[in-house]
């Protein structure tokens with residue numbers, strides 16, 4: 077039987093396991109520095125999936141704003157599940173838990189840059205008109221996705237303002 081997982085807010089003592097998780101989940105991309113830069117920031121929601129004491133999944137949501145607007149928004153990512161524990165609903169559960177927490181705080185919309193075939197399973201729609209910090213290559217346009225949390229139907233508009241760890245062109249394609 078597959079042991080069950082539980083979700084909880086990330087603890088400072090998880091740092092080593094999180095670094096190992098991202099190295100295993102993204103062998104060709106170095107996301108550890110981004111995760112470590114973001115994790116202590118006050119506007120960042122960090123959730124971990126645990127099987128016993130083993131950290132098997134992790135997600136960050138970075139709160140941001142839209143230039144000239146009062147709505148609160150958040151960016152999902154990175155998200156990683158350990159290769160040995162995939163297809164058990166851990167990724168989906170981490171996303172759902174984050175969205176529930178952000179909705180309770182009054183965040184209006186969440187954005188993600190990722191594979192639409194995966195994120196559409198969690199309610200994201202392709203092609204947000206929100207302007208990211210750096211231009212996304214045309215062939216990735218569908219990967220820039222959005223989801224309202226406040227019950228409204230339309231995609232918000234405006235320029236996305238995020239904390240400094242996200243202000244690196246290579247993170248946007």
Ligand SMILES: CC(C)(COP(=O)(O)OP(=O)(O)OC[C@H]1O[C@@H](n2cnc3c(N)ncnc32)[C@H](O)[C@@H]1OP(=O)(O)O)[C@@H](O)C(=O)NCCC(=O)NCCS
Pocket residue numbers: 101102155156157158161162163164165166167168169189190191193194
């Ligand atoms: C993507 C990832 C987070 C999914 O984690 P997970 O815990 O396995 O996800 P879930 O159990 O919630 O969902 C698994 C389902 O999504 C599907 N899936 C995974 N990646 C997918 C993708 N890129 N496109 C379409 N479907 C995908 C799986 O085939 C599986 O389908 P099934 O339920 O019909 O068997 C994990 O595979 C991972 O860490 N990948 C490497 C890092 C990465 O790519 N992260 C960001 C995604 S853009």
